[in-house]
Amino acid sequence: MSFQVTILGCSSATPTIDRNPTAQYLTIQDRHFLIDCGEGTQMQLRKFKIKFNKISHVFISHLHGDHYFGLMGFLSSLHLLGRTTEMHLHCPEALKEILELQFKHSDTRLRYPLIYHFTNTLNGELIFEDDVLTVETVVLNHRVPCTGFIFREKPKPLSVIKEKIAFYKIKPSEILKIKNGADFVTEDGQIIENKFLTHPPANLRSYAFCSDTTYLESVIEAVKNVDLLYHEATFMHNLKERATETYHSTCKEAGMIAQKANVKQLIIGHYSARYGDLNPLLQEAQQEFANTLLAKEGTVYSVE
Amino acid sequence: MSFQVTILGCSSATPTIDRNPTAQYLTIQDRHFLIDCGEGTQMQLRKFKIKFNKISHVFISHLHGDHYFGLMGFLSSLHLLGRTTEMHLHCPEALKEILELQFKHSDTRLRYPLIYHFTNTLNGELIFEDDVLTVETVVLNHRVPCTGFIFREKPKPLSVIKEKIAFYKIKPSEILKIKNGADFVTEDGQIIENKFLTHPPANLRSYAFCSDTTYLESVIEAVKNVDLLYHEATFMHNLKERATETYHSTCKEAGMIAQKANVKQLIIGHYSARYGDLNPLLQEAQQEFANTLLAKEGTVYSVE
Numbered sequence: 001m002s003f004q005v006t007i008l009g010c011s012s013a014t015p016t017i018d019r020n021p022t023a024q025y026l027t028i029q030d031r032h033f034l035i036d037c038g039e040g041t042q043m044q045l046r047k048f049k050i051k052f053n054k055i056s057h058v059f060i061s062h063l064h065g066d067h068y069f070g071l072m073g074f075l076s077s078l079h080l081l082g083r084t085t086e087m088h089l090h091c092p093e094a095l096k097e098i099l100e101l102q103f104k105h106s107d108t109r110l111r112y113p114l115i116y117h118f119t120n121t122l123n124g125e126l127i128f129e130d131d132v133l134t135v136e137t138v139v140l141n142h143r144v145p146c147t148g149f150i151f152r153e154k155p156k157p158l159s160v161i162k163e164k165i166a167f168y169k170i171k172p173s174e175i176l177k178i179k180n181g182a183d184f185v186t187e188d189g190q191i192i193e194n195k196f197l198t199h200p201p202a203n204l205r206s207y208a209f210c211s212d213t214t215y216l217e218s219v220i221e222a223v224k225n226v227d228l229l230y231h232e233a234t235f236m237h238n239l240k241e242r243a244t245e246t247y248h249s250t251c252k253e254a255g256m257i258a259q260k261a262n263v264k265q266l267i268i269g270h271y272s273a274r275y276g277d278l279n280p281l282l283q284e285a286q287q288e289f290a291n292t293l294l295a296k297e298g299t300v301y302s303v304e
Numbered sequence: 305m306s307f308q309v310t311i312l313g314c315s316s317a318t319p320t321i322d323r324n325p326t327a328q329y330l331t332i333q334d335r336h337f338l339i340d341c342g343e344g345t346q347m348q349l350r351k352f353k354i355k356f357n358k359i360s361h362v363f364i365s366h367l368h369g370d371h372y373f374g375l376m377g378f379l380s381s382l383h384l385l386g387r388t389t390e391m392h393l394h395c396p397e398a399l400k401e402i403l404e405l406q407f408k409h410s411d412t413r414l415r416y417p418l419i420y421h422f423t424n425t426l427n428g429e430l431i432f433e434d435d436v437l438t439v440e441t442v443v444l445n446h447r448v449p450c451t452g453f454i455f456r457e458k459p460k461p462l463s464v465i466k467e468k469i470a471f472y473k474i475k476p477s478e479i480l481k482i483k484n485g486a487d488f489v490t491e492d493g494q495i496i497e498n499k500f501l502t503h504p505p506a507n508l509r510s511y512a513f514c515s516d517t518t519y520l521e522s523v524i525e526a527v528k529n530v531d532l533l534y535h536e537a538t539f540m541h542n543l544k545e546r547a548t549e550t551y552h553s554t555c556k557e558a559g560m561i562a563q564k565a566n567v568k569q570l571i572i573g574h575y576s577a578r579y580g581d582l583n584p585l586l587q588e589a590q591q592e593f594a595n596t597l598l599a600k601e602g603t604v605y606s607v608e
Binding site: 013014015016017020021039040042043046047063064065069070072073076077080081092094095097098101102105106107143144 | 317318319320321324325343344346347350351367368369373374376377380381384385396398399401402405406409410411447448
């Protein structure tokens, strides 16, 4: 079952000739999410042949344009293309006013329900849960209210080993308990540990998206041990002062967060338009955390 | 001196894999204008290597997203890139509220003055004039208030033929009169007609932009004799009913407008996403008006 992040845009504030503003497409099993939606996101979705009507939830980190200026176009196109199923939007509260004002002036009544869920920047919280996964926010430190998002798979019932069920003649009512982790007691009182009756559980995969923010110790705790961390790395560390002024992180800092949080893999992105060659950015992050990759548009990063 | 239209986007409501929503870059002599600003316009300007800080005026026809969703990104990037000179925005009044709300929530105070000039849809009017040109609106018929724009060069002082000035020994005070069209009277009372003293005046070039609208007789009068007409042609005429429902024109109708208005050349655009091959659209318009061209992104159309 897939767990994949596709980078749709990896530029910071101003796009460049070959880098679009922030947007990511995330699939977890058969769930389809959009994280941030910079200008041109709908064109990027088309370019990478992503069926964007499958997307059920959009997560917007904050109200700087490079993270949401594509949202009106994305939502409008879904309307024009005939969508009727719900769309859930997790975002700062002010976004509702911005969208509704534009729907009003364009005389647009969406054919599908657009359901708002407002994020807060007081504390990280669970904002979505279904059978398969949870989504939590992580509070970031930016010039305007901003949250990251952590996506985690939920445990599934264990898969039983058929031969053992047959061998011990286990009844259906008992199998259900075993799937939920119980041991089995035979008629003669012998305890068969659960681990001998079930296949090992699948790893629970997780992805944390952190953009935009200064270096923040509290992020380390929040993203501890995730499989994949996307952390913004707008500047190299020689521009640390500029990073601080603009509430951004450096590549070195992104690497430090990954290292201290003991994540498995780091993707850096949200590059300042001043950087043409991104390899020095990668190298700087890798000095702190070796398993770092560059966000590249159109690239799909799988969590195994 | 240049008079050129560059097509930045030629798609209607939803963009396609290779067509962006409406935007045009217009240069008249050393003036630089943007007409409409669909999503992705700033990327298109970069792609076609247009120095967009030169643009002094933006003209927005109406508040459907495919004509203005790129404006916030365009204005924000100019701010981030350090612009300090005035930007004039000619637009429906409601756009001010839409922009200001977003500037507020992103905590953006533009470094340059953004000066609003509101269009009206009661009557066409002169909305801009300088030494070189005038801009008038033309009222269109769309689902929301919508205007087109007509750009016309103004007459320049005539250029005198130096040899004639020397021959007749004409004084500077008389030369000024001749430049403004006067004949010259010699000391012995002989009248030298102005046309023998001056080079023929340059043709006054003109461009009319008409998108989005139903077929409208009043447009014919407004754009009479312009050199270049851009007229939307969202559908082919077999979808006339759909065109009417959505307040759009067909290719045949665009050709009829051009023919009846006696323009020199027609560009059609704003194609529905349903059309892959655009040649049938061109042929349909050409049956009404032979000198028709297709709007193609990145193509520069010169008015001679």
